[in-house]
Amino acid sequence: MTIQAPAQKYRNGTNLYTGVVFLATCAFSILFVLSNYLNFNWLSPGFEATNPTVWGIVQRLFIFIPVALISLWRPRQIGFQVGKIKQHWRMLAIMLAANVAVMAAYRILAGATPYTDNSMLINEVITVPVVEEFMWRGVVFAALLVALRRVHPEAQAGILAAWFSGICFGLIHANNAFFGYPLAFVGLQTLNATIWGVVYGIARAKTGSVWPSFVFHAAMNLVVAVVL
Numbered sequence: 001m002t003i004q005a006p007a008q009k010y011r012n013g014t015n016l017y018t019g020v021v022f023l024a025t026c027a028f029s030i031l032f033v034l035s036n037y038l039n040f041n042w043l044s045p046g047f048e049a050t051n052p053t054v055w056g057i058v059q060r061l062f063i064f065i066p067v068a069l070i071s072l073w074r075p076r077q078i079g080f081q082v083g084k085i086k087q088h089w090r091m092l093a094i095m096l097a098a099n100v101a102v103m104a105a106y107r108i109l110a111g112a113t114p115y116t117d118n119s120m121l122i123n124e125v126i127t128v129p130v131v132e133e134f135m136w137r138g139v140v141f142a143a144l145l146v147a148l149r150r151v152h153p154e155a156q157a158g159i160l161a162a163w164f165s166g167i168c169f170g171l172i173h174a175n176n177a178f179f180g181y182p183l184a185f186v187g188l189q190t191l192n193a194t195i196w197g198v199v200y201g202i203a204r205a206k207t208g209s210v211w212p213s214f215v216f217h218a219a220m221n222l223v224v225a226v227v228l
Contacts, residue, residue, distance in 0.1 A: 056123030079210030103223040129217035162201025170194025
């Protein structure tokens with residue numbers, strides 16, 4: 001009978017715990033998608049035909065209200081502080097430039113997207129980044145960080161939180177297939193959201209602030225939505 005060394009048992013326990021945290025995040029994402037789908041179908045008869053800005057806000061109130069309450073309760077944990085933005089400004093500038101460049105290249109090659117409409121600018125540049133960033137790089141990231149710090153050093157816990165939140169953030173975009181968007185576009189959107197979700201999470205981990213990811217997301221959506 002093989003007796004495992006204490007270090008090996010610790011690594012196995014750490015890996016198991018980390019895997020459970022990731023699966024729990026995936027389960028949360030599934031519940032999030034289901035809630036969003038039910039909420040959309042419940043509200044759409046009364047609001048979908050209204051102004052896109054009004055519809056965008058009403059549709060996301062079920063996310064915004066609890067996130068806002070949690071943010072008021074634990075603002076520093078959610079990342080409302082400036083943090084280490086100044087120390088990492090070069091990294092952030094490169095991330096922003098790359099994000100905008102990739103989206104601009106896509107627009108040049110593909111033309112308009114289902115979100116390209118000047119009437120949607122406020123929704124896409126303000127409402128969506130506020131809700132999604134405060135949710136995924138704010139609340140979800142903070143919860144992951146608390147859980148992962150139990151078995152990982154601070155820096156490693158931050159990177160894992162960035163990957164876990166980013167992957168799940170990307171995958172929830174696959175639900176747009178249920179709302180009638182072309183499958184090819186949904187596939188690209190899911191891949192794009194996953195990649196940038198991880199990048200945004202790394203910015204959050206390095207700076208301790210949610211504001212860089214909000215700026216990145218707003219800039220990306222501006223390039224996608226604006227009609228030139």
